[in-house]
Amino acid sequence: MSDIGKVRLRLPSTIKVGDVVQVRCLIIHPMERIERDKAGKIIDKKYNYINKVVVTYLGKTVSTFDTTQSVSENPYFAFTLKATDPGTVTVTFHDTLGGKYEGTAQIAFG
């Protein structure tokens, strides 16, 4: 899937200082599921799935998701943060094959 790693982020259109802002992010990723052979035994291979999602804002890690193969393919994640200053929200997705994908959005006060 050549789309792997595409990220979309969404913030509310108007943000005031001090608002607790809900952020949604989505990433295109197969989140490979465990495969079993005909006998029902788990096939031993390196499954490619996102296992960590790190949210940073104003240079600090605000929240971190540990994720597993029980999370959907092309997953979305939603979280909140307190919008204290203008700045960049960065969401970094890490997968088990060492893939690292990033999405950013700007917090600006309207």
Next chain:
Amino acid sequence: MRRPTRWLAVALLVAGCTVAADAPDYSRVPRWTTRAIPEARGEIRPEAGGRRVAVRYPGWPTTDYEKFRTYAYDDFRPEPTVSRATAPTGITGDPKTGRALFLNRQKGPCTGCHLVPGDDVWPAGSVGPDLSTIGDRKLPDGYLYQQLWDPRVVFPLTVMPPWGLQGVFTPEELVHLVAYLQTLHGPAAPEKDRDRNPFTRAKPVGFGDNLDPTNNPGVVRAEDAEALWKEGGPAGKACADCHAGGAATAMRGVATKYPRHLPAWGRVMSIEDFLAVHAPATTGRALPVESADNVSLTMLVKMASNGLPVAVDVSSPEARAALARGRASFVRRVGERNHACADCHTPEQGANKFLGGRYLADATSGLTRHFPTWRTSVNDAWDLRRRFQWCMTPLGMNMLAADSVEYAELELYLTQFDNGKPVSVPGIRH
């Protein structure tokens, strides 16, 4: 004045629904060579030992349903003849076996349409009557047997398949089913869970905002097709070279008119059908129907019309001829199940009821303006033709090529119900 009036009454009866119809004329339907990917052509491949295997999308069943009527305009086989039958003698029906057959997903399952008691009954449907206390009616075994063999003897207008006649159940299995039904007595146990019962079950809530790229992966896929729009094909040209200003500007309003009859090709075509012939002729790129690129570009083109009202032509002679044939397809009984689209997707029949766990949609309310739609269950975008082809599977019939004229005219028939309503592509569904 009686004969013309009666003819008019019959014609109106045949026309049905909400739109006045012409009688379908098949004498001038163009022949079409498919431009679809191999998995989407409806081909059957002969294998060693005389077996015939259907060439299908990955993971789809490969059964050859050769015995059963299809949508093909040149398939003149009639519906299966209404058939009377009596139960075989010498078999004692076993209710436990019957119950297992009733719930068996390889057969009906009968629970797809009918509720019966049991905590393990999930999810039963409400298209057919609740059978939880049918034993109380003390119907003769022979009557029930006939109902399962071919219910059209009892109810001529029924949508219930002629299970025995079509060979889905053997006569012996029908005897066990009858025995099971006769054990279902009232009073019905109080319902512990209102969702088990399809008559009180909560309706599906859907998957939220279909146009939000942080909710619908289909939007991400469609947006990124802009790169393909700008990319030169083997002939050295890109879509963008002739259609300047970006797809959203250049294609604004275009999709509201599709599917439409295109004189250059002599047939009704959707965006998907047209891309498959237009792209090779201009950019040199092959965009076969049901290829990922064709679906992605179709979404991109249709998104350019989001918010604009669907406005397909329904009045030109070509459109009217196509609509008549499309309507005939919509009410045509096909497949092992002997179902028509209308059986599930009109409010007079199955629409707004549960078929198993699926809430059936009403085609007359306009269902095409969200296609192609993102399917969460398969994490892929499906255009309407693939949705048609999928329906062939539970109905038990061979599919036609995705870009067949039959499907295009059925699509036109369905799209007229979206006229005036805003395009919203891609949709998002289970």
Next chain:
Amino acid sequence: MTESDEAAPVTRREMLGVLGVLGVLGMVAAAGGGVLLAATPAAAQALGANETVEAGLARVFGGRPMKDGASLIKLDVPLIAENGAVVPVAVEVNSPMTPQSYVKSITVVADRNRIPIVTRVALSPESGKAYMGANIRLGETGDVRAIVEQSDGTLWQIKREVKVTVGGCGG
């Protein structure tokens, strides 16, 4: 874990070393044939593992008691999931998010999944609100749980059954 300052027959370093080894053994025992765990305690341990929900909860929460979070936690899941591939889940906790008292983590569990520990989000006071959302896979009809850990270590739990619709047209 707090260590006693009193003189002990075993030094603290030795104790931690032994406990570390026991920890590894414990992980391997819980995994049973799963391929998802790291071999050494130093490497990141995968959150998910192929296990029963009881084993998963014991592994992740160490058998600590969980209070009924019904008054505190709002768990948003559909009553009926139209398919098991994509089930939207959202959790919101009525709790302050001050440095003195905040929700440290929210864990989502699906009892009937082969990998029942689905996801966990670690929060901070900067999160502003104890909230998370994700879409998850459900193998079959069963309970979905939200387990909330507060900064003082208290655990709260809420669960709800989600029915998964099976099959295509007709069932």
